[in-house]
Amino acid sequence: MTSAVTTATSPRTTGPTPSGRKGRLTPGGVPYALLLPAFVLYAMVVLYPTLSGAVYAFTDWTGRADGTNFIGWANFVEIFSDVAARSALRNSLIIAVSVTVVQTLVGLALALALHTSLVTRNVLRTLFFAPALLPPVIIAFLWTFILTPQGPLNRVLRGLGLDFLAQNWLGDSSLALWTVIGVVIWQSAGLTMVIYLAGLQGIPTELNESAALDGASWWQRTRLVTVPLLIPATTVAMSLTLISSLKLFDQVFAMTGGGPGYATETLSVIMYKEAFVSGRFGYSTAIALVLTMIVFAFTMVQLGALRRFDVDR
Amino acid sequence: MSPITSETRFTPSRRALLLGGAGFGALTLAGCGGFVNDDDGDPGEQSGSGDGGGTVTAYLSTEQNTGIEPLVEPFTADSGVELDITSVAVPDMNQQLAVQLSSGTAADIFRVSPGYSSNVAAGVLGSGGDLLDLSDAAWAANIDDGTRALSDVDGKTFAFPVARNSLVMAYNLAVFDELGLEPPTTWTELLDVSQALTDSGRTAISHGLSGGAIYLQFYVYILAGTLLYGPNPDLDAQMRAGETSFTDEPGWTEVFTKYLELRDRGYFTEGALGVSPDQAMQDLATGAAGMTVLTNSGLPALYEYSETGAEAFSILAMPAGDDADATLMPTAPDFLAVNAAATNPDGTRALLEFLAEPANVETYANTLAVLPGLDVGVQVDNPALEPVLPLVEAGRTVSYANYLWPNGDVQQTMLQSGQQLYADEITIADLLAQMDAEYAKGTP
CATH class of the missing domain: 3.40.190.10 (Periplasmic binding protein-like II)
Structure with a gap:
């Protein structure tokens, strides 16, 4: 058996075709040939639609089949010169950074708090994770009702004598974006918590025990042992959160429609409006392309940065 | 057990690889040519309902659906044409209709906005060739001037005023x-x-x-x-x-x-x-x-x-x-328009003729508490509208x-x-x- 395997693998490194017949692949090409069916499928399902979309970004396509013209980089120039688009880009970046940072910290805190022998830990884990299971639109409508000026939240605040805290949460342009961010974090922090809980359960208990024997406090053990070993979980959690928050649409559209004014518009929201309200599908596709590039760039930078902090166990 | 060698695993020819590569290239090029319109067929040829039967698909606003509901059965009994209605809220309709028209999945008859007020308004779609010219319909003579300014493009009537809000x-x-x-x-x-x-x-x-x-x-x-x-x-x-x-x-x-x-x-x-x-x-x-x-x-x-x-x-x-x-x-008139690529244009025209009959104009208006769309001498009989009817009768509308x-x-x-x-x-x-x-x- 051993000699058979040796015989089989040796030609792959030497290159010449055993039979020497023309038109046959070299053994070195076999892996690529095996990849071909999957690549063709990938091309049909992913590359073809993506390239089609990319082409439309350079046109003035209005959604109708006729009268589409190539207009070069005009759509991209408009994105970066249009006040509304720049505002949407700024909002998308604010959402991405704040949601990613705060949600990661909240998820980590919840996971650390519930990675204990607490009797109710499973119930609490379920409660914190439950919002992540609901459709974002349902959550958005629920919070829209709670946050109306005369809604339950303000009534509770006024009932407690905290009138100064009662706000027009979704109607005040200086607050609306942060309110939406708060709702997104409220819904998704449980998902981050679950990722961290999985990471925590993979950390050998003896590491923390030996650190404790060496006299390390809880904070020192968390900072110097647990958190570094959670870098892989952090990478997953932050990447997923960053991508979903950069693309944020559902909650914004359902809670504010991008308003008041342009206060909560994101790239995804104006992409939708330009296509389906204004009929500017070419411009909308250009926005989608820019959003894709931003997501790609941010994700690569984040992965690179987190990889530097990764540690071997 | 036979030894596993590279010969017995898989030996695809270079031709297969070249074909695969060419296929991918073709796909990519096809992607680049995605907006070429190759739909040169005559919409009327798809009908098959020239005898007035068949089914008419309708994409209506929720209000229009309520107004037309009492008229559906009488229309089918009168013409033999079935109505297949889908109804959605106006904002959703405005956002979906352009895509449906572009992709060839739009209904035979649908709501359009008046004038040029949206990208699916009578003026925009009419001038873009998406709507059937209805100028020769008998009811077109009963459109008042104010409404005609919003339904016509270059003297051609592209929309039927089912009511006025x-x-x-x-x-x-x-x-x-x-x-x-x-x-x-x-x-x-x-x-x-x-x-x-x-x-x-x-x-x-x-x-x-x-x-x-x-x-x-x-x-x-x-x-x-x-x-x-x-x-x-x-x-x-x-x-x-x-x-x-x-x-x-x-x-x-x-x-x-x-x-x-x-x-x-x-x-x-x-x-x-x-x-x-x-x-x-x-x-x-x-x-x-x-x-x-x-x-x-x-x-x-x-x-x-x-x-x-x-x-x-x-x-x-x-x-x-x-x-x-x-x-x-x-x-404001509430319009219906006919898809230029309607699969049943005859049935759709029959529906509009039916809705234009004075008794049906009256039924529709009174069902919804709206004003009649066509000027056919219909009396509004709805207490909810009484306070503003004097303005309508005096022509004090805009x-x-x-x-x-x-x-x-x-x-x-x-x-x-x-x-x-x-x-x-x-x-x-x-x-x-x-x-x-x-x-x-x-x-x-």
């Missing part, structure tokens, strides 16, 4: 009775009534602007109708000719000044930018507010919020000035201001930047300049 002010009868208030007929009276309502601890005019500020436009059209289009019916033509603009025409500034006056006096719902239109309607129904502005086709929805239904409310034409006789009520604006983005900018105006983040001059910029882009 009006912008009205609804008020809570119990609240008015309790405070001894009379329906206002002038701007000054409106302010007085609003002050009395405010003094009673209520919201004078319930106003919800969250989620797109749809209701902001109603005030603009009401005020502009009386203040601008009444004195100057040629305003649209002058704006299209570049003789004036939103900025240059002082009346537009007056419109928004009066709108903001209602806010500044504290008559609108507190925190209106965070209040939904539904909530505003509920406030009126519960008596927390005294008045609100809406379309008369929205009255049935308002009635559902009250235990006593229609009896709890009455309507009036909202005044904009101090000459009660000069008040005009904005009315089109919604936006219908002859050249594109839907002028309105969209007004709604979105109008929220900023409401929040005092921009000035009236800023808003009008933005609307002028969108107006200058013309019809797509």
Whole structure:
């Protein structure tokens, strides 16, 4: 058996075709040939639609089949010169950074708090994770009702004598974006918590025990042992959160429609409006392309940065 | 067991690889040529229903679906044509119809917006070749001039007015009775009534602007109708000719000044930018507010919020000035149009002929508490409309201001930047300049 395997693998490194017949692949090409069916499928399902979309970004396509013209980089120039688009880009970046940072910290805190022998830990884990299971639109409508000026939240605040805290949460342009961010974090922090809980359960208990024997406090053990070993979980959690928050649409559209004014518009929201309200599908596709590039760039930078902090166990 | 060698695993030819590569190249090139229109077939050839039978697919607004419901069975019995209706809210319809038309999945007949007010308006789709020319239909002669301006392009009729909606002010009868208030007929009276309502601890005019500020436009059209289009019916033509603009025409500034006056006096719902239109309607129904502005086709929805239904409310034409006789009520046709690529054009034409019969015009109008779309001598028999019928009969109506604006983005900018105006983040001059910029882009 051993000699058979040796015989089989040796030609792959030497290159010449055993039979020497023309038109046959070299053994070195076999892996690529095996990849071909999957690549063709990938091309049909992913590359073809993506390239089609990319082409439309350079046109003035209005959604109708006729009268589409190539207009070069005009759509991209408009994105970066249009006040509304720049505002949407700024909002998308604010959402991405704040949601990613705060949600990661909240998820980590919840996971650390519930990675204990607490009797109710499973119930609490379920409660914190439950919002992540609901459709974002349902959550958005629920919070829209709670946050109306005369809604339950303000009534509770006024009932407690905290009138100064009662706000027009979704109607005040200086607050609306942060309110939406708060709702997104409220819904998704449980998902981050679950990722961290999985990471925590993979950390050998003896590491923390030996650190404790060496006299390390809880904070020192968390900072110097647990958190570094959670870098892989952090990478997953932050990447997923960053991508979903950069693309944020559902909650914004359902809670504010991008308003008041342009206060909560994101790239995804104006992409939708330009296509389906204004009929500017070419411009909308250009926005989608820019959003894709931003997501790609941010994700690569984040992965690179987190990889530097990764540690071997 | 035979030894596993590279020969027995897989030995695809170079030709296979080349073919695969060529296939991928073709796919990529196909992607680059994605917007080539190769649909050169004659839509009429797909019909197969030239005998008047078959099925007509219809994509209607929820209001249209309610209005047409009592007429579906009689139509099928009369013509042998089945109706397959899908209904959605107007904003959703406006967002989906363009895609359906582009992809060839649009219904035979569907709702279109009047004039050029959206990217799926009669003027836009008609001039783009997406709609069937209905000029030869017998009912086309019964379209009044005001409606024809919004249904026709270059003398061709592309839309059927199934009804006319009006912008009205609804008020809570119990609240008015309790405070001894009379329906206002002038701007000054409106302010007085609003002050009395405010003094009673209520919201004078319930106003919800969250989620797109749809209701902001109603005030603009009401005020502009009386203040601008009444004195100057040629305003649209002058704006299209570049003789004036939103900025240059002082009346537009007056419109928004009066709108903001209602806010500044504290008559609108507190925190209106965070209040939904539904909530505003509920406030009126519960008596927390005294008045609100809406379309008369929205009255049935308002009635559902009250235990006593229609009896709890009455309507009036909202005044904009101090000459009660000069008040005009904005009315708008609600259109149906036929897909140029309809699979059953004959059945669709038969449906419109059926809807155009006077008895059916009357049934539709009375079902929805709206005005008849066609001028066929139909008497409106709906108590809910009685207070404003004298204006209709006297011809004191005016089109919604936006219908002859050249594109839907002028309105969209007004709604979105109008929220900023409401929040005092921009000035009236800023808003009008933005609307002028969108107006200058013309019809797509």
